Structures are given as structure tokens and as C-alpha cells.
Amino acid sequence: MVTTAPNNLVYERPEGFTDTPTHYCPGCTHGVAHRLVAEVLEEMGVLDKTIGVAPVGCAVFAYNYFETDFVEAPHGRAPAMATGIKRVMPERVVFTYQGDGDLASIGMGEIVHAAARGENITVIFINNANYGMTGGQMAPTTLPGMKTTSSPNGRDVETQGYPIRVSEMLSTLDGAGYVVRRSLHDPKNIRLAKKAIRIAFETQIRGLGFSLVELLSTCPVNWNMKPVDALKFVEEKMVPYFPLGDYKLSAGAAQIKI
Amino acid sequence: MTRELWKGNEAIAEAAVRAGLEAYFGYPITPQTEVLEYLSRRMPELGRTFLQAESELGAINMVYGAACAGVRVMSTSSSPGVSLMMEGLSYIAGTEIPAVLVNVMRGGPGLGNIAPSQADYSHAVHGGGHGDYFPIVLAPASVQEAIDLTVLSFDLAEKYRSICMIILDGSIGQMMEPIQMPEMKPIQRKDWEWATNGKMGKRERRILTSIYLDPYAEEVTNLRLLERWKHIQQDEVRYKEYFLDDAEFVVIGFGTAGRVALSAVRAARAQGIKVGLLRPVTVSPFPHKVIDELVQRVQGLLVVEMNTGQMLEDVRLSVKGRVPVEFYGRLGGVVPFPDEVLSEIQRVASSRLSLEVNPREEWFERMMAH
Known part of the structure; x- marks a missing residue:
């Protein structure tokens, strides 16, 4: 391990992380999203009472990386598992970390009803417009015309339907306390994403209902792009279709000052 | 209480x-x-x-x-x-x-x-x-x-x-x-x-x-x-047994089928038929051992279920072809009456049973003939 003199130290592993190299592909923004969650949990001093729920998908091994208790849910069922945990231990901090196939396709029932019930859980939702773990198939969030291994000629909305804007949809539910979309394509947006993640966990701790942060993310390997091009793709193609913004800011959540 | x-x-x-x-x-x-x-x-x-x-x-x-x-x-x-x-x-x-x-x-x-x-x-x-x-x-x-x-x-x-x-x-x-x-x-x-x-x-x-x-x-x-x-x-194997001490024939059934069979067994006993009942309470783990012991002293078994003979397969695993096994089932939400099971007990006790027959096929033919 390289040691750095303390006065030169500007960046280190957050306490919320275990000392485990991640399995994510080069250029993928999962690592960034993980780090933001770990930093927020550390800064809030809640690592000790947090239980994470990992999905099925690229983040299936998320439980290896966080310095908290963790469980691993069946595909799409993380919000239901999180509900079971939170309901019997309401004083704990419970979050799910889910991709777009997991949350917006097979797990659509679970996420909608967790939000409708106003479950006091926090959901980190990674939207990278494809199924990463299984090798880049079309997801509910795949853009019109976008080529994937299961839409080889580009997503044809006539036969394969339209992308789902999850944050907008969930924002219509009264149980949702805080639902926002952010992006991880540049440092400014990463900082905004971190702030949103902090507000989401604060929403949970204050009992203000369901909170979700959707993060537009890259998947350079399955998109067949260099990492920098993938970041550009998010900015130029994904943000216009999935506009960034606060879709549900309940009166309580609006009071949260970071 | x-x-x-x-x-x-x-x-x-x-x-x-x-x-x-x-x-x-x-x-x-x-x-x-x-x-x-x-x-x-x-x-x-x-x-x-x-x-x-x-x-x-x-x-x-x-x-x-x-x-x-x-x-x-x-x-x-x-x-x-x-x-x-x-x-x-x-x-x-x-x-x-x-x-x-x-x-x-x-x-x-x-x-x-x-x-x-x-x-x-x-x-x-x-x-x-x-x-x-x-x-x-x-x-x-x-x-x-x-x-x-x-x-x-x-x-x-x-x-x-x-x-x-x-x-x-x-x-x-x-x-x-x-x-x-x-x-x-x-x-x-x-x-x-x-x-x-x-x-x-x-x-x-x-x-x-x-x-x-x-x-x-x-x-x-x-x-x-x-x-x-x-x-x-x-x-953890659990089961209930009724009239097994001197039984020559044994009915095996779980849940409601076992309960209905008990009425039939009592009626058969009143007619002098030496029949008993084994009712598995844990169907998993299955009471293989007790069936193995029964097989060594009875002439035949009758499995009664409200399905097409799903537990029958587990019974046959215990029996290993050593005594004839017969089957009676009602399906689709139909509950058998004690009289039906009594008729089956009478049939089993009075016929020449064979080790060769497939109990489900024989039962199926009887059902279709009705």
C-alpha cells in the first residue's frame, strides 16, 4: 500500500468502504455512485446502523464494498426486502441499490408500492440504459434507436415500446417524500448527486417517506464506447431524454438543509 | 383450560x-x-x-x-x-x-x-x-x-x-x-x-x-x-398411528384425507377387518422408517389422498416393492366420504393383491370406469 504524508493527503478511502477492489468495468460510474453513498453514510455517522440491500445485476456484489450490514435480494425485490427490514427495525437506516433492469423492469411492482406506501427507505437507482451484468440487453430505459444485444437494429418503439422515466412516474405518488434525478457525467453533477443522496438519507431518518435518487450512469463496455465518450453520451443523449431535476420535493424534504 | x-x-x-x-x-x-x-x-x-x-x-x-x-x-x-x-x-x-x-x-x-x-x-x-x-x-x-x-x-x-x-x-x-x-x-x-x-x-x-x-x-x-x-x-419425524398393533392392512393418509380415513378405519374395524391408519404429520421429513417397519408385518397398504397420488410415490419409496400398495384419490377439490374409503378398505382386504400392478394406473382405470 502506498503511504502518503498527511499534509499531502487530499483523497482517501471513506470509512464507509471496505478495503476491497470493486469488480466493475473500467470507466463505469458504479464506483462513483458507491463512493458517494459510502461518504454520505460516513458523514452522517450512520454506518453502524445501516443495512443495505443489494440487487441482481452489476451491483449484485455491492455488499462486498460497504462497511455496513448487507443482504442480497432476488431480482427486483430489493424494495420488498428493505420494507421487511425497515418495518421490524424502524430505527435503522435501510437502503437499496438497484439498476434499471432490476428496478424498472422485473421489480416495477415492488418499487411502485414501496413508494406508494411511503416506506422510509432510500433507493439509489442506477440508470445506464441497459442490462449490464448479462451483457448489454435492452432495458426499460434504453433510448429509442439505441442498439443493444437484444435490440440489434436499435430500439424500435413501435415494437419494443418507449423508455420509462421512473422518477417522473414515482413522483406522482403521495408516499414519495423525495424523488430526484441526477447524473454522474462530470464533477459538478457528481457533487450535486452527492448532495441529493444526503438529502435522500436525511428524508429517511426524519421519517418523511420514500426517497429515491436516480443517477444517470455510464456503461462503456456494453455501449462499445471509450469511457470519455460514454460520459459524453450521458450528457448529450441521456440527459435530454431523462431531464435532471427534483421531481418530488415534499414540504418536509424541502426543509432539509445540507 | x-x-x-x-x-x-x-x-x-x-x-x-x-x-x-x-x-x-x-x-x-x-x-x-x-x-x-x-x-x-x-x-x-x-x-x-x-x-x-x-x-x-x-x-x-x-x-x-x-x-x-x-x-x-x-x-x-x-x-x-x-x-x-x-x-x-x-x-x-x-x-x-x-x-x-x-x-x-x-x-x-x-x-x-x-x-x-x-x-x-x-x-x-x-x-x-x-x-x-x-x-x-x-x-x-x-x-x-x-x-x-x-x-x-x-x-x-x-x-x-x-x-x-x-x-x-x-x-x-x-x-x-x-x-x-x-x-x-x-x-x-x-x-x-x-x-x-x-x-x-x-x-x-x-x-x-x-x-x-x-x-x-x-x-x-x-x-x-x-x-x-x-x-x-x-x-423431527412426527406421525399419528391408529389401530396398528394387530393391523393386517394399513391406510396411509395425511391431513383431511387421513382424518376421513380414520372414520373409515373405525367402521372397518367394527366389521372385523384388521386395518389401521398411519397419518404422517411431518410429510417432510417423511416417516420412511415407520413404514419400513410396518411393511415387515402387514399384508398391504392403501394410500388415500386428495390428489393423484403424490405422497404415494414417497410411500412406494419406503415399501420398495415388498408388499402390495393400493391407492385411492379424489381430485380437484373433491373431499372423499368415509364410505368411499371404507369400500376401498373392503376391496383391499378381500382381494388378491399383486406386487406387480401400478397402484395409480389401477386406480385411474377404476375412476374412469365410474
Whole structure:
């Protein structure tokens, strides 16, 4: 391990992380999203009472990386598992970390009803417009015309339907306390994403209902792009279709000052 | 203690409460719904968790989450709903955590009907969900036994970090009988050495998962589950026997079929036929040993079920072709009358039985001839 003199130290592993190299592909923004969650949990001093729920998908091994208790849910069922945990231990901090196939396709029932019930859980939702773990198939969030291994000629909305804007949809539910979309394509947006993640966990701790942060993310390997091009793709193609913004800011959540 | 008149489904619900049920997650489906309705009133008044889930998928995964936290948790459903729960059940088995699931069985396959059935025997006993695992499955024949087994199910689930299922025919869920309730036990949340309930400054972090990407690690897990199952087979077999001491013929049936058969056995005894009844209470682990002993001293067996002979296969595994096995089944939610079973006992006791015949095929031909 390289040691750095303390006065030169500007960046280190957050306490919320275990000392485990991640399995994510080069250029993928999962690592960034993980780090933001770990930093927020550390800064809030809640690592000790947090239980994470990992999905099925690229983040299936998320439980290896966080310095908290963790469980691993069946595909799409993380919000239901999180509900079971939170309901019997309401004083704990419970979050799910889910991709777009997991949350917006097979797990659509679970996420909608967790939000409708106003479950006091926090959901980190990674939207990278494809199924990463299984090798880049079309997801509910795949853009019109976008080529994937299961839409080889580009997503044809006539036969394969339209992308789902999850944050907008969930924002219509009264149980949702805080639902926002952010992006991880540049440092400014990463900082905004971190702030949103902090507000989401604060929403949970204050009992203000369901909170979700959707993060537009890259998947350079399955998109067949260099990492920098993938970041550009998010900015130029994904943000216009999935506009960034606060879709549900309940009166309580609006009071949260970071 | 006084005896009270209780409906099966409500009795199961109250028995679970008294056994320390801390959380219940369910979804409405006939003929199980009274469990959900009862607990929707009872759990909140005790400050415990009740939640009506969005689906059986949601319900079983809420059970999964609460079970990971280490609390006594249960769901109940009926056949089509239990099919949906099989995904979660497999994960719970693979994660090696305790959970109780009650299936108030109805006629099937598909939407079927809402009449009492035993058609989910194989589905429950031989897995149902994917992967190699062995659930404990209990089969009550009365409301009182349903109560007693509900209490037992939590202890078994926790002792073996296993799923414990109770399968009861819809009739037992729906019928009222005089029963005695167990004493109310206070909730004693145990700090299990495996529970993911937050580090709270006391310990290293814990992970609960059913994923073993390395096949060798999965094989070790499969072997651990099998080893645990061998202990369960050794120590947890339960059954009821009636008139077996001098029996020349033995009827084998579980749940309602076993109960109806008991009336028939009594009637046959009154006619001088030396017949007894074996009623498995744990259908998994199955009472292979007791059947093995019976086979050495009886002339033939008659298996009675409310399905096409699903337990029959397990009986034949015990018998290993040593004595003739006959079968009588009613299907699709039809409950046999004692007279029908009595006729079968008379037929079996008076005919020349063969080791060569396939009991299901013979029964099928008799059914089709009617």
C-alpha cells in the first residue's frame, strides 16, 4: 500500500468502504455512485446502523464494498426486502441499490408500492440504459434507436415500446417524500448527486417517506464506447431524454438543509 | 383450560401471535384470507408489524427481509399464491434463515377452485423453488393440530435455520372446531449470530446472501444443507398411528384425507377387518422408517389422498416393492366420504393383491370406469 504524508493527503478511502477492489468495468460510474453513498453514510455517522440491500445485476456484489450490514435480494425485490427490514427495525437506516433492469423492469411492482406506501427507505437507482451484468440487453430505459444485444437494429418503439422515466412516474405518488434525478457525467453533477443522496438519507431518518435518487450512469463496455465518450453520451443523449431535476420535493424534504 | 370454538385460519393466526410472531406480510387469497384479516386487527393492537403486500412476490420478500433481521416472521397464502412465493422461498432456503409459510391448499392447477385439496404436496415437499434444498413440511388434520403445529413451526424453523411450511387442506382453514389456545408468550427477540440487524458498535459487519459464484463453495453449501437435513430426518419425524398393533392392512393418509380415513378405519374395524391408519404429520421429513417397519408385518397398504397420488410415490419409496400398495384419490377439490374409503378398505382386504400392478394406473382405470 502506498503511504502518503498527511499534509499531502487530499483523497482517501471513506470509512464507509471496505478495503476491497470493486469488480466493475473500467470507466463505469458504479464506483462513483458507491463512493458517494459510502461518504454520505460516513458523514452522517450512520454506518453502524445501516443495512443495505443489494440487487441482481452489476451491483449484485455491492455488499462486498460497504462497511455496513448487507443482504442480497432476488431480482427486483430489493424494495420488498428493505420494507421487511425497515418495518421490524424502524430505527435503522435501510437502503437499496438497484439498476434499471432490476428496478424498472422485473421489480416495477415492488418499487411502485414501496413508494406508494411511503416506506422510509432510500433507493439509489442506477440508470445506464441497459442490462449490464448479462451483457448489454435492452432495458426499460434504453433510448429509442439505441442498439443493444437484444435490440440489434436499435430500439424500435413501435415494437419494443418507449423508455420509462421512473422518477417522473414515482413522483406522482403521495408516499414519495423525495424523488430526484441526477447524473454522474462530470464533477459538478457528481457533487450535486452527492448532495441529493444526503438529502435522500436525511428524508429517511426524519421519517418523511420514500426517497429515491436516480443517477444517470455510464456503461462503456456494453455501449462499445471509450469511457470519455460514454460520459459524453450521458450528457448529450441521456440527459435530454431523462431531464435532471427534483421531481418530488415534499414540504418536509424541502426543509432539509445540507 | 376452557375449550373455545375457533375457525382454522383465525386459530392459526392467533397461535402464531402467541408463539411470538413479530411480523406478518400477506396478500388476500381464498381460502386463506381470514389469516390476513385477523392479523390486520390483532398485530397492530399488540404493536407488532402487519403489512398487506402488493403481491405474493412482495409478501415473501418482505418475509425474507424481516427474517434476515432475525425476527419471528410468517406469511400465509393459498396454492396459486404459494407458486408466486416459490422464488423467495428458494432464496430464503439458500440464505439459511428461518421463516414460516402456511399454504391453505385449494384445487388446481392454474386458477383451479377454492375447494380443499392436497394437490400441492409435491410442490411443498419436493422443493417447489429452484435449487437443492429441503423444506420442513407439516400437515395438520384438525384445527387443534394446526394450532400446535403453527407453534412448533417457529421453533423448528429457528432450530434448523430453515423454511418451515404448513400445508393444510382448505377445509381445515375454513372449519370451526373446539380448541385450546396455547399461552401467550412474550416476544423475545434473539440476537442471532447471523442476523443483519446493524453493527451498532458491537461487531463486524454481516452479509446474508444466497449467492455462491464459485461452484465449489455452492457445493459446500449444498452439502451443509443436506447434512442439516439428515439431522432433521433423524430427529423431527412426527406421525399419528391408529389401530396398528394387530393391523393386517394399513391406510396411509395425511391431513383431511387421513382424518376421513380414520372414520373409515373405525367402521372397518367394527366389521372385523384388521386395518389401521398411519397419518404422517411431518410429510417432510417423511416417516420412511415407520413404514419400513410396518411393511415387515402387514399384508398391504392403501394410500388415500386428495390428489393423484403424490405422497404415494414417497410411500412406494419406503415399501420398495415388498408388499402390495393400493391407492385411492379424489381430485380437484373433491373431499372423499368415509364410505368411499371404507369400500376401498373392503376391496383391499378381500382381494388378491399383486406386487406387480401400478397402484395409480389401477386406480385411474377404476375412476374412469365410474
